[in-house]
Amino acid sequence: MGYELLGAEILTAVIGLLVLVMGLLFSENSKGTAAGIAIPGLLAVLVWVALNFHHQAVFFGGVYQIDSYGSFFKMLFLTAALLIFFMSGKYSEAFGDRGGEWYSFIIFATMGMMVMACSGDLITLYVGLEVMTVSFYILSAYLIKDVLSAEAGLKYLIMGALSSAVLLFGMSLIYAVTGSTVFTAIGETLRTAEGVQPALVAGIILLVAGFGFKISVVPFHMWVPDIYQGAPTPVTAYLAVASKAAAFAALVRVFRIALPLDQFNWTLVLALLAAVTMVVGNLIALVQQNLKRLLAYSSIAQAGYILVGLVANNAYGLKGVLFYAMVYVFANVGAFAVATAVEVDTGSTEIKAASGLGQRSPLLAAVMTACLLSLAGIPPLAGFPGKFYLFSGAVQAGYLWLAFLGLVMSMISVYYYLNVARVMYTEASQKETPLTLQLQARLAILACLLGTVIMGLYPAPLSRLAETAIRPLF
């Protein structure tokens, strides 16, 4: 068996451990050491995955799948992790002497996500999910002296444990009905089975609820605002983009291979969930005063849009899921990066703290505006082709009303996104001095801006990549 195909996962785990150990050995400069290993290390893994993008292999009778679909998501997680490392910049000084370990937890979370994206079996999926989630429990509470952060960690622990239990229960029911935990075997059994057993229905509902928690679909979204607000801002950014993408990666694979959507007519249920998520997320976001809470509700709404792609369950829709997840990384990390810079400078995460940013730092204000508008799906930014794919898929699948609702809600979302722009450009700032950035953070912000603009103007390369990536699912 070609274990070298597991190189990405193995390398990531090794880098994580190395960072942890080195951080202890060179404890006086743990942060520098950790960054020195983590950033080139993850870059190397990213290159590795990109080079082996088309490799395909099945391990242990379908338990673990190496394919282009998994590779796409691995690239997404690694890109996100690298952007987070860069953008955290000065913020990580707040972590004190635990600045080094911070890198290793992010890397372990990344590894968990990679396992989720590639798992072909319920148990493996669960293991990956827990590796990711446990890392995030720690990361959310990383500013332990900060009440909000400690509270966020605790809340996430309780809610996360609950959702894991729900997910596990769902998995066990599916196992009980089908007698297997391997996706392909489950799919095979269900295709030949007659009728739908109630236990299976209960299992799928619990599974959706468990995943719904991770991707923050209404009504499983209650944890999101508090935890996004309390967790350290770079962690929030990573939680928002990567953990959501990982859950989507697993969800799509489960519904394409193990529990084929067309067989049960589940799409209507998912469509309703998506609709409620888009409406609730956007409407509550309209009245937020805190930037992180605003982004939290916006990320709930974004989950609704992405779910539309799964509802569509066709080439355009699934391509949309992948495409959108990728552009969402750049747009959301960009927005959080600016929020981080503002927080470092002013100590506040309120929207008001960004007032006058248009004069203090035209670059930051421009990046914030561009990233938020990309989230809203305004061309020529990357969110627009993403939404075009998602909603084309929905229309093709006969969900015209869902596309209509989604597009109207995205236009409504422009209101709160532009409200941030208004504060940045028209309100007088408390500080007059220009806001300067560390080189690393500046690089991350420029990468987000360029990614958002280029993928919007010329979406063809990413769309081809997404097209290759979804092939294993058909």
Added chain:
Amino acid sequence: MNGFPILSIALFAPLVGALLIAFLPRGGGRTIKWIAAAVTFVSLVLSIKVLVGYSFSQGGMQFIESVPWVADLGVRYALGVDGISLPLLLLTNLIGFSAVFASWQVEERGKEFFILLLILITGVMGTFVATDLFIFFLFYEVVVIPIYLLVIMFGSSKRVTKEYAGMKLTIYLLIGSAALLVGLIALFIKAKGLLGFPSLDIATLAGLQYPVPFQVFVFSLMVFGFGTLISMFPFHAWSPDGYAGAPTAVSMIHAGVLKKIGGYGLIRIGLFILPIGARYVAPVIAVLAIVNVVYAAMICLSQKDLKYIVGYSSVSHMGYVLIGFAALNLISINGAVMMMFAHGVMAALFFAMIGNLYYKSHCRNVDDFGGLAHQMPRLATGFMLAGLASLGLPGTVNFIGEFTIFVGAFRVYRSLSIIAIMGIVLTAVYILRALGAVLFGTRREEWDHLQDLQGLEMVPLLVLGGVILVVGILPFLIMNPINSGVGQLLASVGLMQMGGNF
């Protein structure tokens, strides 16, 4: 594609200017404005060159550029012009060029102002030269955000705050565009089913036969989207507030060309692709158009603020365009396109003059002025030229537009046309009343300090005023392309015969 990508250069010249300005050091002052003037001048010259170089004997789309863009959506970066887009392309650049000079007094945050303005001009131009729906829509939405930022940063708060005006305008246009996008996606998916391969090329989409209910449905969505943009009743409320809050250049571009994207879209996309849908929905448009004409004109009678008068009057005038469209015959649609051109030039001139006056006096209220022609004869000339064009005086370009529309529409909507023609009388009443109160009468001492237009301030007056008169006297300059463009479009949808008797 033959060699020289003239349309792309015209299209991206302002964007290049915006990039140059972005990299200038802080406080570039004069340089910024000259760069903006230079790049808009390049676009203007190129669009005139395109107009001159367009071959009528050949007809159809010319100066075509086409590059595959997104394969699996069938998107091509495709540009081209025909007789309908030519006048509007020219209009965009005339107004864009004038708008730069109308904003010459912008000093504070000039960098942001001109960057956004140039992006805006590129966006508007793009909608008129794109022959691919995706690219069209891309440019269409590009314009909305710079406008919002320009309004909130540089606008003025009078009756409503500029923040309110900007957001109202943005949300109206975006909700309209959401409907439009749904229609577009539905069209795309339907066409993919019929064709077997994805395509968003407008001409390809127009070559298909869609079922009638589908046509009516999608066309209705487009009427909602484009109707919002062209300020069709009852989706017009954003327009007066938006213009009042916006800085001069934005009012000029918005009233001058942006609204015309609505009319252009209805013809180029709605009618061309979905002719039967257009036929079913046209009577509704005609009725709403009359409400536009009369209702908005009535509101104008009671306005005190100059910008609101022109704002509502532009809503009223768009009613003419809509009724011209709704009559669906060659003459009436010719008139509608001509009217779009005419109204664009006129409204831009009007807003340029108001902007200049407001900058100098900080006042826009009709009652506060009087006898300004004594102090500012050149400004008064501009006002009168725009005002007389607005009421459709023969000799101005607007007369050509209105006359053609009514000749075409009268055959189809007899009583509605008669009501609409009454609108001209109302226009004369409110325009002459307002201009009389502002410009004529006894000299008022408190305005003696106002300086007349001079130097570069004359550019908008000369350019736009010149076009009003030249095209008014030699209408064939613009009418020939329009006639060829509309004629070919109608011939290809086969509406020429049935338009009259529906």
